[in-house]
Amino acid sequence: xxxxxxxxxxxxxIRASKLRSILTLLxxxxxxxxxxxxxxxxxxxxxxxxxxxxSIGTNNFIIxxxxxxxxxxxxxxxxxxxxxxxxxxxxxxxxxxxxxxxxIGISIGRGGRTIKFRNEKTNPNVSVAGVTYxxxxxxDLKVVEGRNFTRSDDEGNKPYAVIGADIVNALFxxxxxxxxxxxxxxxxxxxxxxxxKKGSILGQSQDNFVCIPIxxxxxxxxxxxxxxxxxxxxxKESISETMDEVIGALRKIRKVPAGQDNDFExxxxxxxxxxxxxxxxxxxxxxxxxAFIALLAAGVGIMNxxxxxxxxxxxxxxxRKAIGARKQNILTQFVIEAVSLSWFxxxxxxxxxxxxxxxxxxxxxxxxxxxxxxIVIGLLVTTFVGVAFGVYPAMKAANLDPIEALxxx
Numbered sequence: 001x002x003x004x005x006x007x008x009x010x011x012x013x014i015r016a017s018k019l020r021s022i023l024t025l026l027x028x029x030x031x032x033x034x035x036x037x038x039x040x041x042x043x044x045x046x047x048x049x050x051x052x053x054x055s056i057g058t059n060n061f062i063i064x065x066x067x068x069x070x071x072x073x074x075x076x077x078x079x080x081x082x083x084x085x086x087x088x089x090x091x092x093x094x095x096x097x098x099x100x101x102x103x104i105g106i107s108i109g110r111g112g113r114t115i116k117f118r119n120e121k122t123n124p125n126v127s128v129a130g131v132t133y134x135x136x137x138x139x140d141l142k143v144v145e146g147r148n149f150t151r152s153d154d155e156g157n158k159p160y161a162v163i164g165a166d167i168v169n170a171l172f173x174x175x176x177x178x179x180x181x182x183x184x185x186x187x188x189x190x191x192x193x194x195x196x197k198k199g200s201i202l203g204q205s206q207d208n209f210v211c212i213p214i215x216x217x218x219x220x221x222x223x224x225x226x227x228x229x230x231x232x233x234x235x236k237e238s239i240s241e242t243m244d245e246v247i248g249a250l251r252k253i254r255k256v257p258a259g260q261d262n263d264f265e266x267x268x269x270x271x272x273x274x275x276x277x278x279x280x281x282x283x284x285x286x287x288x289x290x291a292f293i294a295l296l297a298a299g300v301g302i303m304n305x306x307x308x309x310x311x312x313x314x315x316x317x318x319x320r321k322a323i324g325a326r327k328q329n330i331l332t333q334f335v336i337e338a339v340s341l342s343w344f345x346x347x348x349x350x351x352x353x354x355x356x357x358x359x360x361x362x363x364x365x366x367x368x369x370x371x372x373x374x375i376v377i378g379l380l381v382t383t384f385v386g387v388a389f390g391v392y393p394a395m396k397a398a399n400l401d402p403i404e405a406l407x408x409x
Contacts, residue, residue: 017305021341024305027298028345028385031291032378033353038287039374040357041364042280048366049276059236060138061243062267063250064228068275083263085226088214090253091132094229098249100242101231105135106214108227115163115210116183117171126167127209128184130217138232141211146178146193154213162193164207184210187220200365239268295381298345299389306338306393310400317400331398338390339383346382350375 015021062068065083091106098104109129115122135141136148143162153160161182168177177191189212198206212220233242243266256263310317317330354375358368 017309020305020308024298024301024341025345025348027294027301028342028382029349029352031294031298032346032349032382033356034294034349035287035291036350036353036371036374036378037356037360038283040354040369040371041360042283043371043374044358044361044366044369045364046276046280047369050273059233059239060230060269061233061239062228062230063246064265064267065226067265068267068272084254085224086228086264088218088223088227090250091227091229093253094246094250097253098245100233100238100245102234103134103138103232105138105230105232106132106227107135107230108214108217108223108225110221110225113184113210115167115171117180120171122167122170122208125208128217128221129209129211130214130221131211132214135211135230138230142196143193144196146191148193149211149213154215157215157219158213159187159189159216160192160213161189162195162211163191164195164205164209165197166205166208167210168194182210184212185220189216204365295385298342299385302338302341302386303389303393305341306334306390307396309337310334310393310397313397314400317397321400327398330400331394334394334397335387335390338394339386342382342386342390343379346378346385350378353378 063086065086066080088106088108091104095101095104095106107129109127111127112124113126113128114124115126131149133149133151133154136143141148146162148162149160152158161184163177163182167182171177171182172180177194180191181188182191183189189210195207195211200206231242231246233239247262247266250264251262254263320330354370357371361368
C-alpha cells in the first residue's frame with residue numbers, strides 16, 4: 001500500500017509544479033529520445049541489411065577484385081586498383097579444376113543502362129549483368145515467369161534476357177513480357193524470364209536489373225571489366241574446406257607467388273554483416289555520448305527539483321514523522337517520487353524515439369522494428385538516474401528533525 005501511496009504523492013507533486021516538472025522531464029526525454037531514435041533506425045537498417053546480405057546464402061561466398069566495403073588509406077586503394085581484373089576465363093578454369101563447390105556462378109556487369117521497348121524506355125539506371133547458366137542456382141535467384149538460362153543459351157550466344165520486376169513495371173504494364181524484344185544500347189534481346197520481386201533496401205531497388213548470357217554480354221559490351229564469382233558449397237559446414245580449395249586453385253590460375261597475399265577478395269555474408277556493424281558502432285557511440293550528457297543534466301535537474309520539494313514540504317514531513325512515519329518511509333517516498341519523475345520523462349523519450357526511428361526506417365524503405373532490448377535498457381537507465389539523483393534529497397528529508405520541521409514556516 002505504501003508503494004501506491006508514494007506513487008500517488010509523486011504524481012501530485014509533479015502536478016503541483018507543472019512547469020518545473022516539465023522542464024525536468026524534458027531533459028530525461030531528450031536523453032532517451034536521442035539514443036532510442038538512433039538505435040531504432042540502426043536496428044531497422046541492420047535487419048534489412050542482414051536480410052539482403054543473407055541473400056548471398058549461408059553456404060556461399062563471393063570472389064571479387066574489390067573489398068565489399070572499402071575503407072583505408074589512399075595507398076591501400078592504389079594497391080586495389082593495380083590488381084589485375086578477374087576474368088571470365090579464370091572463372092571457367094576455376095570451375096573445371098575444383099571439386100568441392102556445388103556450383104560456381106560467373107558474372108560481369110555494367111550499370112547506367114537504358115532499356116527500351118517500342119516507345120517506352122526506363123530511366124538510365126538499369127544494371128545489366130552477363131551471367132553463366134549456374135549463376136541463378138549459386139545466387140538463389142528465383143524466376144517467377146518463363147525460365148532462366150541453360151548451358152546451350154550461353155554456349156550458343158543466344159540474345160536472351162531475364163528481367164527484374166522494375167523493368168516489367170516500367171515497360172510491360174498490361175503486356176506479357178515473355179517473348180518480347182527489348183533494346184539495350186540498341187542491341188536486341190528476347191525476354192525469356194522474369195525474376196521474383198525482392199523490394200528495395202535503403203531506398204535502392206533490388207529489382208532494377210537485367211541478366212543476359214555472359215557470352216552475349218562480352219560480345220555486346222566487351223570484357224574489360226572485372227568479373228566476380230559466387231561459389232555455392234554443399235552446406236555451411238563445408239565452407240571453410242571449399243574456400244581453401246578455391247583460394248588455392250585461383251592463386252594457381254592467377255600465378256600468385258607463394259607467400260604473397262591474395263590479389264582478390266573473398267566475401268561472405270558474415271563478413272559483410274560484421275563490417276556493417278563496425279560502421280554503425282560509431283553512430284551508436286555518438287548517440288550514447290549525447291544521451292549521457294542529456295541524462296546527466298536531467299539527473300541534476302531531478303536532484304534540484306527534489307531538494308526544492310523537500311524544502312517546500314518540510315512541515316508535511318514533520319507532521320508525518322510526528323504521527324509515526326519512520327525514516328525508511330520518508331526515504332522510500334522521495335526516492336519513488338524521483339524515480340517516477342525519471343520514468344515519466346523516460347517513457348516520453350522512448351515512445352518518441354521509437355516513432356522517430358521508424359519514420360527514418362520507412363523513409364529509407366526498410367522494415368519497421370521495435371527495439372525491445374534498447375527499450376529495456378532505456379527503462380533501466382531512467383531508473384538508475386532517478387535513484388542516483390534522488391537518494392540525496394530523500395536522505396535529507398528522512399533525516400529532518402520532526403520538531404524543527406513542525407516549526408518550519
